[in-house]
Amino acid sequence: MLRHFGDGLWDTPYFPVIPNAVQFALLGVPALFQVLTRTTFNPLRYGVNQIAVARKVGAKA
Numbered sequence: 001m002l003r004h005f006g007d008g009l010w011d012t013p014y015f016p017v018i019p020n021a022v023q024f025a026l027l028g029v030p031a032l033f034q035v036l037t038r039t040t041f042n043p044l045r046y047g048v049n050q051i052a053v054a055r056k057v058g059a060k061a
Contacts, residue, residue, distance in 0.1 A: 008028065
């Protein structure tokens with residue numbers, strides 16, 4: 001396993017008292033930044049989905 005991370009909190013609503021659009025705007029920024037910069041910095045616990053990057057043993061690079 002080379003990398004294991006989360007994709008961000010983009011599946012609103014998380015809080016019933018805050019409008020969905022506001023939640024999506026605030027919580028979706030790290031996910032959007034991760035996509036735009038092609039980086040992986042969201043910890044697994046801060047994502048809706050988990051993403052794993054793996055390499056098969058014995059595979060040529």
